[in-house]
Amino acid sequence: ASGVAPGTRNIPKTRYRDVGGMRDTIALVREAVELPITHPELFERLGIRPHRGILFHGPPGTGKTLLARAAANESGAHFIAVSGPEILNKFWGQSEAKLRSIFAEARAKAPSIVLFDEIDSFASARDSMSESFEATLVSQLLSLMDGMNDLGRVCVIATTNRPSALDPALRRPGRFDHEVEIGLPDPESRLHILSIHARDMPTAPELDLKEIARHTEGYSGADLEALCREAALACMRRTVDLTDLDRRVTNHELSSLSVTTYDFRNA
Ligand code: ATP
DSSP, X not given: OOOOOGGGOOOOOOOGGGSOSOHHHHHXXXXXXXXXXXXXXXXXXXXXXXXXXXXXXXXXXXXXXXXXXXXXXXXXXXXXXXXXXXXXXXXXXXXXXXXXXXXXXXXXXXXXXXXXXXXXXXXXXXXXXXXXXXXXXHHHHHHHHHTOOSBXXXXXXXXXXXXXXXXXXXXXXXXXXXXXXXXXXXXXXHHHHHHHHTTTSOBOTTOOHHHHHHTOTTOOHHHHHHHHXXXXXXXXXXXXXXXXXXXXXXXXXXXXXXXXXXXXXXX
C-alpha cells in the first residue's frame, strides 16, 4: 500500500555466499535484521520489539557494507546506503531534509534496510569541529529513529571503525542498541574469502590458497580481494605479450592464462 511501483525498489545482488568467513556473524545478522522483516509475527507473538538500529563495528574493509547488502538481498528489502561523510559535506545545509527524505523513502518502500556508512563522521562525541551542526544532525537522526513505528519493516544499520568515538546517545536502548563486531579474518576465513574472489579465475592445480591464507595475517577482506586482482594481473603480464596492444590476444594465450602461487607472491 506504499503506492511505489515494485520495480523501483533497490535490492542488492550480493548474497551471503559472497561473504567469506563470517558464519557466526551471518547467523547473528539473520536473526537481528532478516527475521523481523520476514517473520514479524514471531516478534508480535512473543511481545518483543525488534531492534531499531544495529551497529556494525570493525576495521575498514572487513565486509560491513557487504554484509548489510547481503542481508537486504536475502530478506528482499529495499536498500538505501547513506554515506556519513556525504551527508555531512555534499548535503551541507540540506542534511536534515536529506535525512528526513531517507526515512520517508524507507517507510514508503518497506521492508527496507537503511545503511549509514561511517556514522562516526557526523556522530562522533569527541569531534568538536562544527559541533553544533553535527549535534543537530545526531539529534535529528535519533528523533527520526524514535519516531519509527513500523519496527521490523525498517531496519537501520550503521557502520563505524571507531565505536568508542560515537556519541553515547546513539547507543542507548531503542537506538543502535545491538552491536555486531566484524573483525579481521582468521586464516580459515581468509581462505574462504580468497576462494570467493578467485572463483572465476583460471587457477593452476598447484595454486595453494591455504598457504596464501596463512601468509596474509592482518589482511582485511578488501585487501584479499585486491590481492586476488593483483595476482591475476601478474599472471596476465607473465603470460601475454603486452607490447603490441593493437593485435588480438590469441586463443592460445587465453587458454594459457593460469594463476599460480608465484603470481600471488608477486602480486
Ligand atoms: P569500510 O569500513 O572501509 O566501509 P567495510 O567493512 O564496509 O569497509 P566493505 O566495503 O564491505 O568493507 O568491503 C569492501 C570489499 O572488500 C567488498 O566489496 C568485498 O569485495 C571485499 N570484502 C570485504 N570483506 C569480505 C568478506 N568477508 N568476504 C568477501 N569479500 C569481502
